[in-house]
Amino acid sequence: MKLYISLLFTLFSIAFSFSQNKPGKAVIHTTIYCDHCKACETCGQNFKSKMLKINGVQMYELDEKSMTITVYYNPKKTNLELIKTGITQLGYDADDFKANPLAYENLDSCCKKK
Template identity: 40%
Template sequence: MKTLKAFTLSLLMVCLSTFSFAQSGKNGEVVKFKTSAVCGMCKATLEKGMAYEKGVSKATLDENTKVLTIQYNGTKTDVAKLRKAVNDLGYDADDSPATKRAYDRLDDCCKKEAGIH
């Protein structure tokens, strides 16, 4: 009977430690993209749009540097999918250009040319 209790307790401990390990990686990855964002409206569009992407826990655009920082779960998405999501919102992500159709639908103030004075 003692060995059954010891076995059950050991099994429980292994299960709990496995669960804790699996959770430790959640939202643990970060990627940064240099974007073509130019205004506060771009910030809102990118942050809100990325919030709908699977695996993304947080997206923040620094308007001064135009760098979008994304925290994500690497088991649910990857950098290529996140870059495509930024492009599909109408913005460049590093050297990857915005999807033309999405870019054309942006407000005039959000287009790259609007940022050039």
């Protein structure tokens, strides 16, 4: 009986610890006008490297058609406000956060509103 209770307690502790490390996920609406950003050698690679440098961002999925970025992040290292601010520093809007004007001007012409 003690073994059973001990085993049950151990399993509960493991399950609880995994639930505490759950990554955050957010869908952020943006302003990407480029229809080939993922494949573009210039802006696509630049976007990828800079997105992954935002503290706490573990992974992202860019959907140019719906103009969204789904971001997977570590909530212990960052929050949505910091991620959105990081995206604006790349030259793109992030929900209600407007793109940094200087960063927007530095984007390739294919990534700007026509």
